[in-house]
Amino acid sequence: MNEKYFPEVIEAKWQQHWHDTHAFEVKGGDQRPKFYCLEMLPYPSGFLHMGHVRNYSIGDALAWYKRLQGFNVLHPIGWDSFGQPAEQAAIKRGVNPRAWTEENIVHMRGQLQRLGVSYDWSREIAAHRPEYYKWDQWFFLKMYERGLAYKKLSPVNWCPREGTVLSNEQSSGGVCWRCGAAVEKRDLQQWFLRITDYAEQLVADTAEIEATWPEKVIKRQRDWVGRSEGAYIDFTVKDSDKKIRVFTTRIDTVFGATAIVLAPDHPLIDELLKGSALRGDVERFAQKVAAERKRPADASAEEIKEGLNTGVLAVNPFSRETIPVWVANYVLMDYGTGAVMSVPAHDERDFEFAQKYSLPIRQVIAPVTHRQIAAEPQSVTGTDQSAEMRHAFTDYGVLINSGEWGGKLSAVAIKEMAQHAETSGFGGGAVTYRLRDWGISRQRFWGAPVPIIDCAKCGSVAVPYKDLPVLLPETAEFTGSGESPLSGVPEFVNTTCPQCDGPARRETDTMDTFVDSSWYFFRYCDPRNEAAPFDPEIVKQWIPVDQYIGGDSHAVLHLIYARFWNKVMRDLGLISFAEPVKKLLTQGMVTNRVEGTDEWKAMSKSLGNGVDPDEMIEAFGADAARLFILFAAPVENELRWNETGIEGAVRFLRKVYTMVWRWHERLADPGQRVPAAQAGEFSAGARALRRKTHQTIARVTNDFEHLHLNTSVAALMELFNELTDLEVQPDTASPSDLFAVREALESLTLMLAPFCPHIAEELWEKLGHSGGLLAQATVAAVPTWPQADPEWARKEELEIPIQVNGRLRARVLAAPDVSEEDLRAAALADEKVRSFIDGHEVVKVVVVPRRLVNIVVR
RNA sequence: GCCGGAGUGGCGAAAUUGGUAUACGCACCAGACUCAAAAUCUGGCGAGGUCACACUCAUGUCGGUUCGAGUCCGACCUCCGGCACCA
Numbered sequence: 018m019n020e021k022y023f024p025e026v027i028e029a030k031w032q033q034h035w036h037d038t039h040a041f042e043v044k045g046g047d048q049r050p051k052f053y054c055l056e057m058l059p060y061p062s063g064f065l066h067m068g069h070v071r072n073y074s075i076g077d078a079l080a081w082y083k084r085l086q087g088f089n090v091l092h093p094i095g096w097d098s099f100g101q102p103a104e105q106a107a108i109k110r111g112v113n114p115r116a117w118t119e120e121n122i123v124h125m126r127g128q129l130q131r132l133g134v135s136y137d138w139s140r141e142i143a144a145h146r147p148e149y150y151k152w153d154q155w156f157f158l159k160m161y162e163r164g165l166a167y168k169k170l171s172p173v174n175w176c177p178r179e180g181t182v183l184s185n186e187q188s189s190g191g192v193c194w195r196c197g198a199a200v201e202k203r204d205l206q207q208w209f210l211r212i213t214d215y216a217e218q219l220v221a222d223t224a225e226i227e228a229t230w231p232e233k234v235i236k237r238q239r240d241w242v243g244r245s246e247g248a249y250i251d252f253t254v255k256d257s258d259k260k261i262r263v264f265t266t267r268i269d270t271v272f273g274a275t276a277i278v279l280a281p282d283h284p285l286i287d288e289l290l291k292g293s294a295l296r297g298d299v300e301r302f303a304q305k306v307a308a309e310r311k312r313p314a315d316a317s318a319e320e321i322k323e324g325l326n327t328g329v330l331a332v333n334p335f336s337r338e339t340i341p342v343w344v345a346n347y348v349l350m351d352y353g354t355g356a357v358m359s360v361p362a363h364d365e366r367d368f369e370f371a372q373k374y375s376l377p378i379r380q381v382i383a384p385v386t387h388r389q390i391a392a393e394p395q396s397v398t399g400t401d402q403s404a405e406m407r408h409a410f411t412d413y414g415v416l417i418n419s420g421e422w423g424g425k426l427s428a429v430a431i432k433e434m435a436q437h438a439e440t441s442g443f444g445g446g447a448v449t450y451r452l453r454d455w456g457i458s459r460q461r462f463w464g465a466p467v468p469i470i471d472c473a474k475c476g477s478v479a480v481p482y483k484d485l486p487v488l489l490p491e492t493a494e495f496t497g498s499g500e501s502p503l504s505g506v507p508e509f510v511n512t513t514c515p516q517c518d519g520p521a522r523r524e525t526d527t528m529d530t531f532v533d534s535s536w537y538f539f540r541y542c543d544p545r546n547e548a549a550p551f552d553p554e555i556v557k558q559w560i561p562v563d564q565y566i567g568g569d570s571h572a573v574l575h576l577i578y579a580r581f582w583n584k585v586m587r588d589l590g591l592i593s594f595a596e597p598v599k600k601l602l603t604q605g606m607v608t609n610r611v612e613g614t615d616e617w618k619a620m621s622k623s624l625g626n627g628v629d630p631d632e633m634i635e636a637f638g639a640d641a642a643r644l645f646i647l648f649a650a651p652v653e654n655e656l657r658w659n660e661t662g663i664e665g666a667v668r669f670l671r672k673v674y675t676m677v678w679r680w681h682e683r684l685a686d687p688g689q690r691v692p693a694a695q696a697g698e699f700s701a702g703a704r705a706l707r708r709k710t711h712q713t714i715a716r717v718t719n720d721f722e723h724l725h726l727n728t729s730v731a732a733l734m735e736l737f738n739e740l741t742d743l744e745v746q747p748d749t750a751s752p753s754d755l756f757a758v759r760e761a762l763e764s765l766t767l768m769l770a771p772f773c774p775h776i777a778e779e780l781w782e783k784l785g786h787s788g789g790l791l792a793q794a795t796v797a798a799v800p801t802w803p804q805a806d807p808e809w810a811r812k813e814e815l816e817i818p819i820q821v822n823g824r825l826r827a828r829v830l831a832a833p834d835v836s837e838e839d840l841r842a843a844a845l846a847d848e849k850v851r852s853f854i855d856g857h858e859v860v861k862v863v864v865v866p867r868r869l870v871n872i873v874v875r
Numbered sequence: 876g877c878c879g880g881a882g883u884g885g886c887g888a889a890a891u892u893g894g895u896a897u898a899c900g901c902a903c904c905a906g907a908c909u910c911a912a913a914a915u916c917u918g919g920c921g922a923g924g925u926c927a928c929a930c931u932c933a934u935g936u937c938g939g940u941u942c943g944a945g946u947c948c949g950a951c952c953u954c955c956g957g958c959a960c961c962a
Binding site for chain 1: 876878879880886887888889891894895898899900901902915941942943955956957958960961962
């Protein structure tokens, strides 16, 4: 090879080598410990973007690090290949979604290979291929059998003029994007997965991953599930045997309830208003609310609250008080029970509502201080200030105006009143969740068909397992009308009922693409299995995933679905663990300046601030691009693109390359290697180099364990700078010098491999090793990663800062094992120090062994 | 509005978790090489101050704890994210 660094030559050479030797293909069950390194699979849009490059560079660095450490590393990749863009391309440009997707995959696979990412390509999967989505359908049927998949009427956006379904985006502002007609909410039969059955587990099991997932993600998932502890209370409807059940987290405020408020679409309304003169008004109100479900962003909370008194009365089971029943738009049917007790004095929303409609405001909680609680814990007294209330008082306090409960503290009352409700039979403690079931129906072509057949006689019938997969037709007519294109393919739609053999229609909805990505990393373990989604025995060897890496945009979508799916698979008996991913890293965005502005935004086509990875690779090489990306910022930070930064990375690699070339002839013959003990006395320069080498190994190894990749690179640069400072030259080097240089260069090369695998392979070869970097780790199962010798990593001489009254005044040199007394004496004897303490009284001397001395004077 | 996170040179960032603030890199400045430029190499690079030292100030602001605070505590300011009528 050449004396000059030509990345394109080196990179092509080693990519070919890896391909020819199947270097990254793994099999389970060898004697090495396993490591599953997973990056979020890309959607095959056609082009890799810098976010992908960052994601895969991080993952690849870790995969290489673990391999060199002697782990059997599973590092797979695949394609999240169902989804919108393919269908949009079909609608707009008339292309076939399958052909479009396949072409994109070919192109992007090439890009990943040019980047040199060490994937096991033999395990590549793609969601749109029948051998994959067959198992989406299989899982769907398993869930259907267990009642975890169900169909229900659910509101969608509907254009009455065109008679089609619109997405949220297509109906923004409440009008159809094409014809401008007012969009209605219409109920359609849609398929759901009962993720709410797992709400409690999804919250509780976060304890298992709390320490190893980003706090931010855990928090968002908990918020998303929205567990809330409170109580149910049944209010009896006056002159009726009907009851209205409300959910509250503040049962201690029940004596302050001055109304019951129902969601406009509450099912009880119909029955309660039978024969009422107000019935028509309430119905009209409900329709109006349904039509404008979206909250205008600029409206104040009070403005948009609207309600109507139904004329119905209800009785508070605690106070026996009779209060009116209202309907209002701020109460949601799909949370809690769809009914609330309105306590204006102690709830902001109820307060606003009460102000607007002049409902009474009655204070039942008074503020208390800790001092009061300490003084009379059993019966604290509070003052009623209802008349002057200008805001709701939402804190805990002491109960007033609450009959026999008066004087109790909120915390106590909450427990006792729930208990009382339960023993009296009108309620009790309860937990509710914000989480809703996962709607997976999409009226689209490019997805996995829901494996259900609708029969006029038998209803919804599951497609028998033996008939899977339900294949997508080759193509369909893409009108963009909003209806599933599948419904326009008679060969697909028309079928026979598996139960009665009569004519029947297939379900034309396809599944949300998040279904595909909920379990794909299980499939990687056993990607060609034709009899099952995977063999549990094989999966057991690899999963849980040891490290998962991706953007945090999926914090509550993909990552919560995947956790849900895992729990379902466990309940199906396929696996035995609750959580599929041990450690999660959410990498930061890659941003670039938006031209003509000072703003840094995520690279995107529409902003015109994208940078093409291919161009970077061509200009600087894959190694330099990857090195820059990992060096420029901590992995979880935003990364601001900077072209001069990548030039710096090339500069560094060129210097390392030249350095190895300068030395390699004197180092190349492995036969001449001598162990350290026989290398003779080390010169001062060689000692310094060896020390730096071992310190660097310790630092980089430690940094890798925490994925502090940017500081690892900095450490490698420092080691290189130490080599530059070396006075001895190749032609004058003694055997012990050569030993130290070899040790430094080999360590540097090995530790560079996770960042820049191509040049590392090249230099490793140059240093006299054959078979590639992984020869030892994979063939002989011996770790190749360098080991820090603690003796050498330790400093030879310490520079101890001496402070006087906390201000740095001098530094003294000391041996690492210097005693406290000697250090103290040395500090006090220092000439510079003396000039600061002479004439003062030494009050105290703080000696921190090996660290510093602080002399306190007066 | 509620809940989180973060503020360190011109810039990206370090700081073994309470012990020498600014490692490493980018940009910039000077010198060497060159007819010249680029590339490369060498040196400098927080602010004030000094011929040079000395010294003083500096991790968003103000206060506190401590021999000692970027790090811990309290208040405030600014920016960035998430949720948004969730009872």
